[in-house]
Structure formats: structure tokens, C-alpha cells
Amino acid sequence: MQKNRGITDNLLGGLYCYLRKCLFGVLSVGPVPSHIAFIMDGNRRYAKKRNLAEGGGHRAGFAALLSILRYCYELGVKYVSVYAFSIDNFRRKPKDVQYLMELMREKIDELLQQESIINEYGVRLLFIGKLQLLTEPVRVAVEKAMRVTAHNNQRVLIICIAYTSTDEIARAVQESCKDKSDEIQASKVANVSNGAxxxxxxxxxxxxxxxxxxxxxxxxxxxxxxxxxxxxxxxxxxxxxxxxxxxxxxxxxxxxxxxxxxxxxxxxxxxxxxxxEIPSIKLVDIEKNIYMAVAPDPDILIRTSGEARLSNFLLWQTSACPLYSPAALWPEIGLRHLVWAVLNFQRHHFYLEKKKKQF
Known part of the structure; x- marks a missing residue:
């Protein structure tokens, strides 16, 4: 009986995989988004709804992340960004923060395993944010993950951790001011050297x-x-x-x-x-120093749990980006949600591209 059930599951799994690839083949006829960003909202509500133990919602959310990553990469999306942990989340109870840090370190290690989706699709891991706020074990794991996957160039997974968009913009302005100051000093030295x-x-x-x-x-x-x-x-x-x-x-x-x-x-x-005549800081200077300069602006932003707020995520990069807010909690997100978001993107693609050129 158990053996027959295993065979049935394998057949159904293979059929589902085949149908999914056929579906992605149809979607690929139209424009495919290059970058999709996710706000993974609803892990704790999911745990409360299912009466799960502490951390059960976040563990289920990690499983959902692996599934959605597979769908995105099969579709041909090169960049995926996820909002993993906000700077504001450090205001939570120290016990909760410590648990999330330990869980994060554990999941980073899982991503680096040989059979993981990271190695299967050649994904480069990038962690952006105020990484100095992380605990030492997590920071070491983060640095290791970026170093180990630095040679991968097929896909990119950007994990925003200890991140807020306002902090990102403030840092970019500071770096731009520093660059301009260095530029002025270099110009003065050059003038003296050249005999001005x-x-x-x-x-x-x-x-x-x-x-x-x-x-x-x-x-x-x-x-x-x-x-x-x-x-x-x-x-x-x-x-x-x-x-x-x-x-x-x-x-x-x-x-x-x-x-x-x-x-x-x-x-x-x-x-x-x-x-x-001090050189002014221009838009291109800010964009060069933004954390997300490693990727193009997102084509779609998906936030689960029905919320339509950006919650201080990618404020600079989403001026012409459609927001899709399914009612499903993050651990409940599935293929249908991604397909619907892509179809909506394709339907408004011409208008969105026109809007982007105006900015």
C-alpha cells in the first residue's frame, strides 16, 4: 500500500512539473520580468492560525520561499529580492530577535548545501542592509554565503536583512557626499601637481x-x-x-x-x-551608491497577506513598479499567485515601460 502511494506521488509530481513547465513556456511568449521583489508578510499570523509552535510560521515561510524561488527561476526571472528582516524588527523582544537570528543562520547554512536550489540554478547570494547590526554568528554565515556563491552568475537572490529603504537612501547620500569631497580634493592636488x-x-x-x-x-x-x-x-x-x-x-x-x-x-x-563651484550631487551619484545598484529596479513587487504598504522597502526603486497583494499569508503563497502577478505585469507592460522612461 505504502509502495503504491509512493509511485502515485512520483507520477503526480512529475505530471505537475511538466504542466508547470508548459505554463511557463506560454508565459515566456510575452515579456518576462527580470526582477521580482517579495515582502514576506504573514509568518506569525500563519503560525497563530495553525496553532504552530514558536518559529513554526517562519520555518513554513522558508519552505514557501524555496518553492517560489524555483518557480521564478524556471520562468526565467534572473533577480529575486526578499525582505527578510527590517531594522525596525530589532525593536521586538530580545528573545524573539535572538530566535530569528539563530533561525536565519540555520537557513543560510541550508541554502549552501550541495543539493540546495542555490547550487541547482547557480544562484549568487547577496545580503544587503546594515549588516553590522546582525549577531556575530549570522554575520559570519552571511559573509561566507556571499563568498562561496560569488562565482555564480546565472541567477541572483538578494536578501534584504537589517534593512530599511530610508537607511539605504541616507547611506547613499552620505557616500555620494564623500565621493564628491574626494573628487574635489583630488582635483586640488592635481592642480598643484600640474602647476596651476x-x-x-x-x-x-x-x-x-x-x-x-x-x-x-x-x-x-x-x-x-x-x-x-x-x-x-x-x-x-x-x-x-x-x-x-x-x-x-x-x-x-x-x-x-x-x-x-x-x-x-x-x-x-x-x-x-x-x-x-562645488560639484553638485546628481541622481546618478545616488543610484550608484544605493544598496540595490547590484540589480535593476524590480518589475513586480509582491506583498502577501493582503497588505498594500511598502513598509520601508525599496522606496527608491518602485516608483513605476506594480504592487500585487494577494490575501494569502506568506507560507500560503503558491504558483497561482506568481502566475497572476506575471500576467498582470504583461498586460500593463507597455504602459509601465512608458512610465519608467518619464522618471
Whole structure:
């Protein structure tokens, strides 16, 4: 009896797999999403609904994740992103957080097993977020997973852990500011190296102007630096004339020395003007430093449990992304939900592509 049941299960499983591939073949006639993102909502409600033990909902949710990953990869989706753990989740009870951390480490190890879906489809694992907030064992497991799968290039699984979109955007802005600061400093060093202010030609090598005259130039530069930036044209020229008159009167400096000092003033003023033109941070700078720069923007965002909120997930990347919210809890998600989301995406594909070009 048991043997017959096993044979029947194998036959049904094979038939289901064949029908699923036929279905995906039909869907592949239309545009296939390159990137699908999931908010895995409803694990705890599922456990409460089924009267499961502590962590039962999350374990069922991990099984659902493996199934949905298989469906996505069979369909031809290259990038899959999942919202695994928010920074806000650290506010939960320490006992609950610790349990989830241990469960996460356990499941990461399972993903790296030889027979896992990761090795079957050649999936590269990427963990993004504020990873320093993770416990040491989880952080070690995360780093190992990314290192071991770094050579895989067929599919990509992005796990957002200790992540919020606002933190991602704030970090991207900080990194962009740092990049611009480094760019400005490098430009200044390059200008000095290239002789933008040639010391020898201005007589600052102590050969053409004595030290007392150099100090006078410095005093003049210091004085003009404190002046308002409105001193342009005639007013700046007048200041130079005053300096030249005083230099001749008190220092008996030659015309060549005065001309040299005025050249120094002009170059310094020009340099100051250029320094004020600080390069602005552009959209491309932010996008370059976003965590999700490793993948294209998602084509579909699926959140289970019927919720239509983004909950601080991929706010930057979903401006033209359709949101699909099935009523099923995450452990209940199945093939039909994915198929419906893809069909809806294909139906509005032309409109969505048009929208993306407007941003």
C-alpha cells in the first residue's frame, strides 16, 4: 500500500512539473520580468492560525520561499529580492530577535548545501542592509554565503536583512557626499601637481621677491579674502591700485614685483571662484551608491497577506513598479499567485515601460 502511494506521488509530481513547465513556456511568449521583489508578510499570523509552535510560521515561510524561488527561476526571472528582516524588527523582544537570528543562520547554512536550489540554478547570494547590526554568528554565515556563491552568475537572490529603504537612501547620500569631497580634493592636488599656481613663475622661490615682500602679498591676500564677494571689477582694481601705491610709498618695490603680486592675487581669486563651484550631487551619484545598484529596479513587487504598504522597502526603486497583494499569508503563497502577478505585469507592460522612461 505504502509502495503504491509512493509511485502515485512520483507520477503526480512529475505530471505537475511538466504542466508547470508548459505554463511557463506560454508565459515566456510575452515579456518576462527580470526582477521580482517579495515582502514576506504573514509568518506569525500563519503560525497563530495553525496553532504552530514558536518559529513554526517562519520555518513554513522558508519552505514557501524555496518553492517560489524555483518557480521564478524556471520562468526565467534572473533577480529575486526578499525582505527578510527590517531594522525596525530589532525593536521586538530580545528573545524573539535572538530566535530569528539563530533561525536565519540555520537557513543560510541550508541554502549552501550541495543539493540546495542555490547550487541547482547557480544562484549568487547577496545580503544587503546594515549588516553590522546582525549577531556575530549570522554575520559570519552571511559573509561566507556571499563568498562561496560569488562565482555564480546565472541567477541572483538578494536578501534584504537589517534593512530599511530610508537607511539605504541616507547611506547613499552620505557616500555620494564623500565621493564628491574626494573628487574635489583630488582635483586640488592635481592642480598643484600640474602647476596651476606656478610658484617659480610668481617669484615665490625667494629669487625674485624677498621674504618681506612675500609677507606683504600674503597680508594683501588675507585682507582681500575678508572682503565681500561683491568686490568685483572696478572695486577689485581699486584695491590693487591702493596696494600698489602703498607698496611704492613705503617699500620701494619695483614695478615687476608689484605686477607679480597682482598676478598672484588674480590667480588666487580665480582659484577661489572655481572652488566655490562645488560639484553638485546628481541622481546618478545616488543610484550608484544605493544598496540595490547590484540589480535593476524590480518589475513586480509582491506583498502577501493582503497588505498594500511598502513598509520601508525599496522606496527608491518602485516608483513605476506594480504592487500585487494577494490575501494569502506568506507560507500560503503558491504558483497561482506568481502566475497572476506575471500576467498582470504583461498586460500593463507597455504602459509601465512608458512610465519608467518619464522618471
Amino acid at each position: 599656481i606656478p610658484r617659480t613663475s610668481l617669484g615665490l622661490n625667494n629669487n625674485g621677491i624677498d621674504l618681506h615682500f612675500q609677507d606683504s602679498c600674503k597680508d594683501y591676500l588675507s585682507a582681500t579674502k575678508d572682503c565681500s564677494t561683491v568686490l568685483e571689477g572696478v572695486e577689485v582694481a581699486r584695491e590693487k591700485d591702493v596696494f600698489a601705491h602703498n607698496a611704492k610709498k613705503h617699500g620701494n618695490y619695483s614695478e615687476a614685483e608689484i605686477t607679480t603680486c597682482n598676478e598672484l592675487v588674480e590667480i588666487t581669486e580665480e582659484s577661489k571662484y572655481k572652488e566655490d
